[in-house]
Amino acid sequence: MSLTPSSIGAVAEKFGVTVHTLRYYEKIGLLAPISKNSAGRRVYSSSDIERLHFIKRAQRMHFSLKEISALLEVERNSSRQKPQAQKLVAEKLGEIEDSLQDLIILKEDLSNMLNACLSSGEGEDCPIIEGIGKGPTKDAPR
C-alpha cells in the first residue's frame, strides 16, 4: 500500500526520527549508502525501509546500534547463521534477566522506603534519606 521509494523527510516522519538521524545511521554504516537521484538527493528504497523497520524494532528490544549491526551482518552473511543470532539473543536475554532481578529488588526497596516515609511521624527524620544513607554499598550492574 505504501508507495516507496521515499525522500529522507518522508522516511524520517514515518519512523519518528529526524533526517539527521537517518544520515547518521548511514554514516556509521548501519544503513547502506542510500541511492541518490539526479539532484544528489537520497531516495529510500523499500529494502531500505525494511532495514529501518528492523533497526527500530531491535532498538525497542534494547539492542545497541552496534549489536544491531551485528544482527544485520548475520542476516546478510547467510539466510541462516542461526548460531550467531542465537548467541546475540541469548546474551541479550541474559542481560535482560539480570536487569529484571536488579529492578525487582530495587522496586521493593523503593516502595518500602516510600511507605516508611508516608507512615512516619511528623517529628521523625526522613526514612528515605536515612534509608539511602544506611543501605549496603555494593557494586551493582551498570
Added chain:
Amino acid sequence: MSLTPSSIGAVAEKFGVTVHTLRYYEKIGLLAPISKNSAGRRVYSSSDIERLHFIKRAQRMHFSLKEISALLEVERNSSRQKPQAQKLVAEKLGEIEDSLQDLIILKEDLSNMLNACLSSGEGEDCPIIEGIGKGPTKDAPR
C-alpha cells in the same frame, strides 16, 4: 573502626572508583570542596565519606548524579523535607515499574525467539532475524 580522614587514593580504593572520579564529583558539586592539608592535598573527612556512601548507594538505586544532588539538597535543607524526598523516590519507583513491565515483555519475546530458533529445522530461515524483522514498530520508553 576505620580511621578517617583519608587521602584521595585511599578513598578511591575504598569505594572502587578512581581519583579522577572523586575530583569529578567535587567539580560538579556533588561533593562539597574537600579540605586540603598544608601541602594542598585533599583530606577526606568522615562526613565526606558518609556522603560518598550515600552517593554510591543512590547510584545503585539508579538515581542519576543530578537526582542524587537533589536528594542531597533535600537532606541539607532540613532534616525532613519529606514531601520532596517522597516525590523523587515515587518518580524513580514509577520509572522502575515502567522498566519492569518493558523488560518482562521483552524477556518473553526474546526467549520465544530463542526457542523458535532452537527448534527450527536445518533448512529454515532464522526465526530470530525473521522475528525482529516482522514485529511491530512501536515507540518504546527510552
Added chain:
DNA sequence: ATTTGATCTAGAGCCAGCTCTAAGTTGTAT
C-alpha cells in the same frame, strides 16, 4: 522571478559519567 522549504555536505556540539593527559609538586623509601 522570487521566496520558501527541503535537501545536501562537513563538521561541531550535547548529555552523562567518567577517563585520561600533561606538567608540575610533594612525600616516602633506600
Added chain:
DNA sequence: ATACAACTTAGAGCTGGCTCTAGATCAAAT
C-alpha cells in the same frame, strides 16, 4: 640524594546516540 609513587591543576577525550549549524543547492508555489 635520588628515585618513584601519589598528589595537584586545567583541560581534553571518550562512548553512545543523537542533534544541530553553516553554507550551498534545488524544487515547488505564488
